Amino acid sequence: MKQDPSRESLINLLLPLFLILGLVLLLSLNAGQNNQTAESVSLLEAWLKVIVSYLAAGAEIAAAIVIGEAIMRGLLSYIRQLLSRRQQPDATKVIRLQLGRVLALGLEFTVASDILLTAVAPTRQDILNLGAIVLLRTLLNYFLEREIRQGEQLVVQRNLS
Numbered sequence: 410m411k412q413d414p415s416r417e418s419l420i421n422l423l424l425p426l427f428l429i430l431g432l433v434l435l436l437s438l439n440a441g442q443n444n445q446t447a448e449s450v451s452l453l454e455a456w457l458k459v460i461v462s463y464l465a466a467g468a469e470i471a472a473a474i475v476i477g478e479a480i481m482r483g484l485l486s487y488i489r490q491l492l493s494r495r496q497q498p499d500a501t502k503v504i505r506l507q508l509g510r511v512l513a514l515g516l517e518f519t520v521a522s523d524i525l526l527t528a529v530a531p532t533r534q535d536i537l538n539l540g541a542i543v544l545l546r547t548l549l550n551y552f553l554e555r556e557i558r559q560g561e562q563l564v565v566q567r568n569l570s
Contacts, residue, residue, distance in 0.1 A: 425551065431544055457529045465525040472518035479511035499564050506564070509557045516550045 483504050490500040520543055527539040 421555070425548060429548065454530055461525050461529050465522040468518050468522035468525060472515040472522070475511060475518065476515040479508055479515075483508045499567055502560055502564055506557055506560045509553055509560070513550055513553050513557070516546050516553070520546050 486504050486507075487501065490496065490504070523539055523542050523546075527535045531539070
């Protein structure tokens with residue numbers, strides 16, 4: 410079932426707008442908060458925070474490894490394409506699309522890390538911060554995925570013609 414193109418373009422315009430407005434609202438709520446006093450923390454909660462912080466650091470390291478490896482692979486592919494005797498017109502677009510897919514995966518790892526950091530006894534401030542960060546990264550991921558889809562459609566159209 411195909412959607413009406415005007416309705417789809419309206420959704421493509423309104424969705425990012427609402428995400429940006431939500432981010433601004435979360436940040437404005439966040440700005441009005443004062444530092445809260447530290448509550449007593451149980452021993453179990455302290456250990457959970459330590460374990461979860463290591464897991465979150467692992468997710469951040471995984472994101473860095475995934476993105477770093479993709480950058481190296483993309484750079485090598487680009488150099489190989491430059492040095493190739495027969496140059497393909499869509500080679501850089503393909504490299505860009507591959508890098509975009511991996512960047513989206515890296516964003517997912519960083520969102521997972523932020524969720525882990527807020528998992529143990531979150532305060533209202535922690536939840537607001539997490540909401541703002543996740544909303545921003547979701548917005549980045551949305552635009553990245555949209556550009557990847559458009560790029561893939563261009564590559565497919567050029568291959569068909």
